[in-house]
Amino acid sequence: MTxxxxxxxxxxxxxxxxxxxxxxxxxxxxxxxxxxxxxxxxKLNADIQIVLCDxxxxxxxxxxxxxxxxxxxxxxxxxxxxxxxxxxxGVAAVQAGAQDYLVKQDITAPLLARSIRYAMERKxxxxxxxxxxxxDLLAQENSRLEHGLLPxxxxxxxxxxxxxxxxxxxxQTLLAGDFFDTVEAPDGSIHVVxxxxxxxxxxxxxxxxxxxxxxxxxxxxxxxGDDLLRTLDALLRVxxxxxxxxxxxxxxxxxxxxxxxxxxxxxxxxxxIVRDGVVETVPDAPSGPPLGIFPDEEWRTIEVxxxxxxxxxxxxxxxxxxxxDGHELGADGLVELVREHGSIDLDHLIGHxxxxxxxxxxxxxxxxx
Numbered sequence: 001m002t003x004x005x006x007x008x009x010x011x012x013x014x015x016x017x018x019x020x021x022x023x024x025x026x027x028x029x030x031x032x033x034x035x036x037x038x039x040x041x042x043k044l045n046a047d048i049q050i051v052l053c054d055x056x057x058x059x060x061x062x063x064x065x066x067x068x069x070x071x072x073x074x075x076x077x078x079x080x081x082x083x084x085x086x087x088x089x090g091v092a093a094v095q096a097g098a099q100d101y102l103v104k105q106d107i108t109a110p111l112l113a114r115s116i117r118y119a120m121e122r123k124x125x126x127x128x129x130x131x132x133x134x135x136d137l138l139a140q141e142n143s144r145l146e147h148g149l150l151p152x153x154x155x156x157x158x159x160x161x162x163x164x165x166x167x168x169x170x171x172q173t174l175l176a177g178d179f180f181d182t183v184e185a186p187d188g189s190i191h192v193v194x195x196x197x198x199x200x201x202x203x204x205x206x207x208x209x210x211x212x213x214x215x216x217x218x219x220x221x222x223x224x225g226d227d228l229l230r231t232l233d234a235l236l237r238v239x240x241x242x243x244x245x246x247x248x249x250x251x252x253x254x255x256x257x258x259x260x261x262x263x264x265x266x267x268x269x270x271x272x273i274v275r276d277g278v279v280e281t282v283p284d285a286p287s288g289p290p291l292g293i294f295p296d297e298e299w300r301t302i303e304v305x306x307x308x309x310x311x312x313x314x315x316x317x318x319x320x321x322x323x324x325d326g327h328e329l330g331a332d333g334l335v336e337l338v339r340e341h342g343s344i345d346l347d348h349l350i351g352h353x354x355x356x357x358x359x360x361x362x363x364x365x366x367x368x369x
């Protein structure tokens with residue numbers, strides 16, 4: 001591929017010498033000449049790969065010429081041409097963004113060819129460095145944004161221990177389609193949700209955040225049960241990118257005396273409960289199909305007596321689809337792991353898993369002794 005070069009030189013003699021030296025190269029470049037800064041302004045475009053720029057221009061002063069090149073053709077490498085008395089200006093031009101400078105009286109064909117190659121390599125390195133900086137800044141901004149979208153439990157009671165874990169399946173991200181939240185209502189009841197938007201990617205993550213915030217808003221406004229679920233279903237149908245997108249979730253309302261839970265398991269894995277040392281999944285789940293599939297659906301309430309000593313784990317299917325000893329854990333395997341350990345311990349469960357194949361969101365609530 002032929003190199004495209006712009007020579008900015010007002011002196012015809014110097015321009016002839018430089019062009020003659022360029023013609024001696026093994027692969028001579030395609031040369032366009034500008035006699036002053038005004039012509040250079042018109043000829044600088046995205047096709048120009050390197051610019052040879054004389055600092056002594058009739059319509060420019062100081063570093064005006066190389067600065068213009070950097071502004072109008074940021075992708076081009078800049079090689080400044082100076083006289084013996086302008087060496088300091090050449091150094092200043094490099095500090096201002098040029099890749100190198102050459103003293104006209106010292107230029108030879110091999111030196112010019114080598115300087116052009118080096119200048120272009122330095123420009124590539126500079127551009128790559130800037131892209132890395134921009135990517136890092138963008139990643140930091142995205143990280144702050146994602147952190148801000150993760151929930152903070154609204155709990156006043158000291159009678160409960162509340163632990164969460166959130167592991168997105170996608171690399172280098174903090175958010176996924178899974179979501180969770182916990183809110184204590186003014187009457188002392190505790191509302192918990194864990195949900196899973198089907199699919200993987202930023203669209204599903206955004207939809208998961210929308211569902212969680214809508215759930216929290218509805219709970220704080222006093223909405224519960226089928227009224228809440230139908231509103232979430234309507235939101236899902238409006239916000240989803242494709243009609244096949246659905247959402248499973250489990251919502252639980254723990255009564256103010258902390259001895260009973262009312263649940264709706266909406267096409268979701270059943271919660272795990274430990275009551276007086278007995279480990280089991282919530283019976284009779286699910287309550288009905290996921291959101292976004294059937295219109296005007298109703299979901300059956302599952303009432304669970306908790307008693308005085310209990311722990312409850314709500315989770316997404318990323319936990320039971322994880323592999324342990326080369327096999328999928330499954331709901332029965334989760335129960336066995338908890339029985340073997342004697343209690344629900346999220347760190348123990350996650351540490352026992354070989355690998356996760358899906359996103360994971362988990363909320364563990366335990367009544368303090």
